Amino acid sequence: MxxxxxxxxxxxxxxxxxxxxxxxxxxxLRYCENKFNDKHITxxxxxxxxxxxxxxxxxxxxxxxxxxxxxxxxxxGPIYYxxxxxxxxxxxxxxxxxxxxxxxxxxxxxxxLGNDICLCIVGKILLLQTRxxxxxIVVVYSYAESVGAKHYHTSAKLNKGIEEMFLDLCKRMxxxxxxxxxxxxxxxxxxxxxxxxxxxxxxxxxxxxxxxCCSSG
Amino acid sequence: MSxxxxxxxxxxxxxxxxxxxxxxxxxxxxxxxxxxxxxxxALQRKVEERRLRLQEAANRRFAASGAMTAEDQEQRAxxxxxxxxxxxxxxxxxxxxxIKENPDASIVLGLVSYLLSCSDHPVVQLLRKHQYRVYNxxxxxxxxxxxxxxxxxxxxxxxxxxxLHSEMKRxxxxxxxxxxxxxxxxxxxxxLPLSHCYELNTNCDIEEEEEEEESQVETTVDRENSFEDxxxxxxxxxxxPPDDLDTDPEQACDPLIQSDxxxxxxxxxxxxxxxxxxxxxxxxxQLLSLCLLSFECLNTASYRDLCLASIEEAFFxxxxxxxxxxxxxxxxxxEQAFETSMRIYCNSSPGDIGVPSKLFPNxxxxxxxxxxxxxxxxxxKLLVQDSCPQRKLECIVRTLRLICAYAENYRCHNxxxxxPKTAAIGADDLLPILSFVALRCQCPQLVAECAALEExxxxxxxxxxxxxxxxxxxxxxxxxxSLHSGITNLPPSI
Numbered sequence: 241m242x243x244x245x246x247x248x249x250x251x252x253x254x255x256x257x258x259x260x261x262x263x264x265x266x267x268x269l270r271y272c273e274n275k276f277n278d279k280h281i282t283x284x285x286x287x288x289x290x291x292x293x294x295x296x297x298x299x300x301x302x303x304x305x306x307x308x309x310x311x312x313x314x315x316x317g318p319i320y321y322x323x324x325x326x327x328x329x330x331x332x333x334x335x336x337x338x339x340x341x342x343x344x345x346x347x348x349x350x351x352x353l354g355n356d357i358c359l360c361i362v363g364k365i366l367l368l369q370t371r372x373x374x375x376x377i378v379v380v381y382s383y384a385e386s387v388g389a390k391h392y393h394t395s396a397k398l399n400k401g402i403e404e405m406f407l408d409l410c411k412r413m414x415x416x417x418x419x420x421x422x423x424x425x426x427x428x429x430x431x432x433x434x435x436x437x438x439x440x441x442x443x444x445x446x447x448x449x450x451x452x453c454c455s456s457g
Numbered sequence: 458m459s460x461x462x463x464x465x466x467x468x469x470x471x472x473x474x475x476x477x478x479x480x481x482x483x484x485x486x487x488x489x490x491x492x493x494x495x496x497x498x499a500l501q502r503k504v505e506e507r508r509l510r511l512q513e514a515a516n517r518r519f520a521a522s523g524a525m526t527a528e529d530q531e532q533r534a535x536x537x538x539x540x541x542x543x544x545x546x547x548x549x550x551x552x553x554x555x556i557k558e559n560p561d562a563s564i565v566l567g568l569v570s571y572l573l574s575c576s577d578h579p580v581v582q583l584l585r586k587h588q589y590r591v592y593n594x595x596x597x598x599x600x601x602x603x604x605x606x607x608x609x610x611x612x613x614x615x616x617x618x619x620x621l622h623s624e625m626k627r628x629x630x631x632x633x634x635x636x637x638x639x640x641x642x643x644x645x646x647x648x649l650p651l652s653h654c655y656e657l658n659t660n661c662d663i664e665e666e667e668e669e670e671e672s673q674v675e676t677t678v679d680r681e682n683s684f685e686d687x688x689x690x691x692x693x694x695x696x697x698p699p700d701d702l703d704t705d706p707e708q709a710c711d712p713l714i715q716s717d718x719x720x721x722x723x724x725x726x727x728x729x730x731x732x733x734x735x736x737x738x739x740x741x742x743q744l745l746s747l748c749l750l751s752f753e754c755l756n757t758a759s760y761r762d763l764c765l766a767s768i769e770e771a772f773f774x775x776x777x778x779x780x781x782x783x784x785x786x787x788x789x790x791x792e793q794a795f796e797t798s799m800r801i802y803c804n805s806s807p808g809d810i811g812v813p814s815k816l817f818p819n820x821x822x823x824x825x826x827x828x829x830x831x832x833x834x835x836x837x838k839l840l841v842q843d844s845c846p847q848r849k850l851e852c853i854v855r856t857l858r859l860i861c862a863y864a865e866n867y868r869c870h871n872x873x874x875x876x877p878k879t880a881a882i883g884a885d886d887l888l889p890i891l892s893f894v895a896l897r898c899q900c901p902q903l904v905a906e907c908a909a910l911e912e913x914x915x916x917x918x919x920x921x922x923x924x925x926x927x928x929x930x931x932x933x934x935x936x937x938x939s940l941h942s943g944i945t946n947l948p949p950s951i
Contacts, residue, residue: 252872253920256884265883283858285865285881288925303920306884310811313888315939317931323920 249299255338257345258330259338263376264371265328267394268304273373274441277390298320300410301388304328316351318346325413326358333363333393339380348389356420358412359389360405511540522849527667532746533887538579539751548575549751556754565760568752569767580748582827584771587740591776594733599782600727723787723940730787733780734912737772744768764914773913779845784905791902796936801941810896810940811889816864816882829867830890833859833896841902848921857926860890884929891933896940904938907931 258264263313264288264387272289286306293300294317307313307320329345342361362382384391390408394401508947515536522824543549552568575581697714745765749756802809807817807829817829833856840852864882895903907930918924 251920260885265881265885269881280574283861284922284925285861286883287857287861287887288922290921304927305925305928307888308884308888310885310949312811313932313936316928316935319928319931400943424818 241266245254249301250414250417251301251327252408252410252417253323254304254326254328254413255324256303256304256306256328257342258309259332259335259341261292262309262335262338262456263331264306264329264330264395266311267362267364268306270326270399272304273407276303288382292404293407295407295410295414300414302406302410306362317348321349321357324349324353324357325416326360326409328360328362328409329389330362330364333365333376336376339363346389350387355388356416358409358416359387360409361391363391364406365393365395365400374444383416461853507544508537508541510536511544514540531749532743533753535579535583536750538582539747542577542579543594543751546575550835553752553754556752557649560754562759563828565755566767568755569748569764569788571824572748572752573767573771576749580751583747584744584768585745585771587736588776591733591737591740592734592779593727595776595779595783596680597701598729599779599786601944603947608924648834684900726783732782733783739915741765741772742756744772762917766847769847769913773846774844781902781905782908784909785902786906790904791904791938794941795901795904798903798937798940799896799899803899805893805896807893811894813886813889816866816886816890817867818870828897830860830894830897833857833863833894837894837903839899841900846910849910850914850918850927853910854923854926854928855931857887858893860887887929888933888936891929892936892940895930895933895937903930906935 256264256268268289269286272291288306289304291302291304293302305320305324307317327345327349329342331342333339346359346361349359361380363380381391390405390412392401392405394405464691507802512533515533548571554563556564556568563820572580576585588617678847686934715944745761745768748764748768755761806816818824836852836859837856840849840856843849843852861882864886907927910927914923
């Protein structure tokens, strides 16, 4: 999609989704600040961040797009996802409503971008000793697997799991991009006249059956 | 006597001599003319030969790319013109040498702006040709809408309405081809809705290329006037909302048919807009590739971007106001929604729009009679003044940066007593503030402007900061449009 092939730099767009207050901002700030200090914070602060990586000898430029978690801004969600290579979906493990929101987003993303987009579902732990029932874990993991996403537990405060999660996401996005290159035959350069197609998703109310999810606390 | 004789003889001799002289002069002149003719013929031949040679050179240049399409042929003809131009002018060689010697972005920009100032260069001629073509399509659409709104305000559209009414009944309802021959409609089948006076030959055959160019030069003066023409009427163009239709009691038009007409009209307009946008993309692609063919030294990733930016600026500047008129017409409903919200919420505080209280000053004294984020509002107001998409996009980026800087400031001020937190502004905070700024901007045209940017901004920019800013802006605009429509959309009171 946005990836450039042929030994050059990959450019990936990653959208960050999650209900307000689940702490997407601190997660991504932690990731982008950690190694490379403040330089990587653009003038847009935590809403739009970039990060340069080097994975197995290939340069990767990440553009991380934060989205507003509030329901009232969701009507235009799809224009944020457009052309994304990856999505990080964050929920709070103590708040299963926030997990339900994640499920809605996954549905929307798959509907719009199919399997071209790599998904990471991230359960945010505030403190390491936060307890959650084993049943919930099983449900969450099996859901992630069923939609082709990876599940992670991270803690921005303890800087745990974040680096791993993004690294894995990048690797998967590279694989997808390489597969796409092979499919294109690598030779055919994209003609400038092939304009991007704007996909339109009906913004019907996202009424997903809640059965099977551990909504009972 | 002999003296007399000799005198006569001398006079006669002089006469004869002068006659001979004239004759020889005539002969010389004749000879000269013949030589000149021969020379001219030779020159003509040479020119022809050169043209053929260049044509071959152009053919060779394109030989690599297999089968010839009409597009290739056109490109080849254009490239021949470029080669011809370069034989007659020295500056391209000098600039090329310059860039080779000292490759630098500023020299590249210099070259492109010099190129665009040479009105006889094929690149510029192609640019004008495309501009006229787009303009010729826009003019009848926007000028018609102007006439329409004028007639509406004079309440004389009754006849038209009646006519339309009967027409609608006579014609098959919602006929697929929509061939209603009224001033309001243009058949989508005619690819070029030409205006009465400005016809443009769109045939691009190589043989006709020269003729076309000539005819274009002839009509240039007229067209330039019509550019001015357009500008004057655009300045008078004020949006007349269509509710005038409903308020006229005499027009007892069936509301069902009325809405059908409007719906159909909107559909036709959308189609026209789509076709024009496509034409513009094709035109810009063609211009860029001819530019890169003319100056191969520009064909690197970064120089190509510079080149494209310059071409776009030259292309859009004279056309933007006409384009905007069409975009506004297509997005009229959204603009009206925005305007309604604007009227209702014009004096609301950031908190009313859902901005967390820590992100704006709660102490009115601190604002000194102003309002929060005023600098960002003022920046955003400048957007409509630019006439090039790239510059408009930069204006949006500056607006968002200002918002972030001010939000940070306000928060530091509000939290001065507690320990400073490191969490920065994320989208959850940014969007409510941006919506507030858009409301305060009081400029419904932003809706159409952003829709146009979405069409014309190069894809490469859409993944980066610019793309993020444009996406956020559009989200905020849609939110503002929805604000007035119901309590469901109201932000939770904080």
